[in-house]
Amino acid sequence: MKTLLLLPISLIALYLFLSAVYQLALAIAARYFKPVKQTQAREVSxxxxxxxxxxxxxxxxxxxxxxxxxxxxxxxxxxxxxxxxxxxxxxxxxxxxxxxxxxxxxxxxxxxxxxxxxxxxxxxxxxxxxxxxxxxxxxxxxxxxxxxxxxxxxxxxxxxxxxxxxxxxxxxxxxxxxxxxxxxxxxxxxxxxxxxxxxxxxxxxxxxxxxxxxxxxxxxxxxxxxxxxxxxxxxxxxxxxxxxxxxxxxxxxxxxxxxxxxxxxxxxxxYAFLRKSFLPALKSLKQGNVDYFHKSLQLALPPRALAPFLLVLVVFLGILLDNSALLMMGGVGFLSLMTSYVLSLSSQLGAARILIIAKALPGLFLSSIRALGWMSKAKKQFIHTKHQVVQS
Incomplete structure (x- = not known):
């Protein structure tokens, strides 16, 4: 029974781990972003x-x-x-x-x-x-x-x-x-x-x-x-x-x-566009179009707000099931994910904001769970986000 449970849990843990490491790689790469050198190649009128x-x-x-x-x-x-x-x-x-x-x-x-x-x-x-x-x-x-x-x-x-x-x-x-x-x-x-x-x-x-x-x-x-x-x-x-x-x-x-x-x-x-694009993108990869395949694969990322909570859950399951692989994937994945956010938001994360984020985490988790319930409605109808006037 334990072995039967371990296989799906391990696959989910691997998916979350790889997603977190991928985000960390992008966050590190972003530190090397440079402004474009602008030249005159055409005339827009x-x-x-x-x-x-x-x-x-x-x-x-x-x-x-x-x-x-x-x-x-x-x-x-x-x-x-x-x-x-x-x-x-x-x-x-x-x-x-x-x-x-x-x-x-x-x-x-x-x-x-x-x-x-x-x-x-x-x-x-x-x-x-x-x-x-x-x-x-x-x-x-x-x-x-x-x-x-x-x-x-x-x-x-x-x-x-x-x-x-x-x-x-x-x-x-x-x-x-x-x-x-x-x-x-x-x-x-x-x-x-x-x-x-x-x-x-x-x-x-x-x-x-x-x-x-x-x-x-x-x-x-x-x-x-x-x-x-x-x-x-x-x-x-x-x-x-x-x-x-x-x-x-x-x-x-x-x-x-x-x-x-x-x-x-x-x-x-x-996830709808992931399903539609993955096989064509895989075929295109064989023809050398890596960018299209990368764009399709990017759609497989887990819900951003749920991923940290799920990785913590993997750590607890690793402890509960006495499984070092789960413990490693959950722990390293969580640290990778948190590091990616620290690198990406280093200029915006003051002490006051960290406290606000910590206070808002339970509400964020619940709202992210509710978001899953809106997915079926969004498939059939456009869900409009109402705006208000904001002085900028």
Whole structure:
């Protein structure tokens, strides 16, 4: 009986251990990330900013007002299009009066993919050089478009910018912001240093227009369209560059319920795209496309908030079952995971924040368990994260 129990437990422990060591490798690599040397490889003259917006009124008015004041590159035409789904007519009128273009849309089942597909149909024939994708709450840093032009002119076609936490008004908002910062260090910076594509984050993204125009009709995601885009681009051997200079302020979820819903949506899309992509990525690996395989394999990572608790559980099982292999995998895995976070967040982890994190851990664990329950709902319908106006 003990032997029968050991096999599945050992396999799970090995999976958690390898995931933790992988994250540590990325965190170490991220320390060697260097800014891109910018050169003149092309001339960008026309950009469009796309902002899919679902049932947001105050938030989209606030962000649009801010974003329309950012510095624009000299000689570059910049259009700003809000794709308004279930947005009040009065809000659309105000957006137009600010100088934004508004495309009103309505779907039986609303998704960000459908909104962006409608936008690309609407913009046919305008011949942009690149598209910038923002969330409704995103506020660009004043130099965002200037840096966008520089990266595009250097020759980068697919770029992920930096999403800075606009709020830390609750324990969960702080944890969400730190989680994003750690992900950025490991999955954006670390991946680039090792020669792999950065992850995409769903906003603060810049794409060569022709590449995005080819990609968008193929997408079917209800949630997690950024994962689908990552796989599409890397399967075609297109590299994604991380650019910290392209910064936006992004609202973080402030409640346990919002955290659970958001993570449930993310986990559902993550594992759904892992199932869809793994065999094609394995086949592509045989043809030399390591980046695509790496991107697919990355989707196998365990839920970030649950992994530390599961590794501690492995340690206890190792002690209980008197199994040194379990004890080693759980202990080394836990230390590797914690070290990866310390390396990734070293500049943000003061004593006060460590105390807040420690206090919030039980709630984080429970919310992560609840997130698993949201996965089945996220498979059938888009779960919207409601935003609030945050002064950035």
């Amino acid at each position: 026309k950009l469009v900013v796309l902002v899919p917006t679902y049932a947001e009124n105050e938030v989209i008015l606030h962000s649009t007002k801010k974003n329309l004041t950012v510095s624009k590159p000299e000689g570059v035409e910049v259009d700003y299009l809000v794709i308004a789904d279930q947005v009040k007519p009065s809000t659309c009128i105000q957006l137009c009066s600010m100088g934004a273009e508004v495309l009103e849309v309505k779907f039986d089942q609303s998704t960000k993919v459908k909104a962006l597909q409608a936008a690309m149909d609407y913009l046919k024939g305008r011949n942009y050089d690149a598209a910038v994708i923002l969330d409704a709450d995103n506020v660009m840093e004043s130099n965002f478009l200037l840096e966008t032009q520089s990266y595009l002119n250097t020759g980068y076609s697919l770029i992920q910018g930096q999403r800075l936490a606009a709020n830390s008004n609750s324990d969960f908002a702080l944890l969400d912001g730190l989680s994003e910062a750690a992900n950025t260090e490991m999955l954006c910076k670390g991946a680039n240093v090792l020669g792999f594509s950065s992850k995409l984050s769903g906003s603060a993204m810049v794409f060569d227009y022709s590449l995005f125009e080819e990609a968008i009709p193929t997408l079917k995601a209800i949630g997690g369209f950024d994962k689908e885009l990552e796989l599409y681009f890397t399967s075609g051997e297109h590299y994604i560059q991380y650019a910290p200079e392209l910064a936006v302020w992004d609202e973080k979820v402030a409640s346990a319920q919002a955290f659970s819903k958001q993570r449930g949506r993310w986990l559902q899309s993550q």
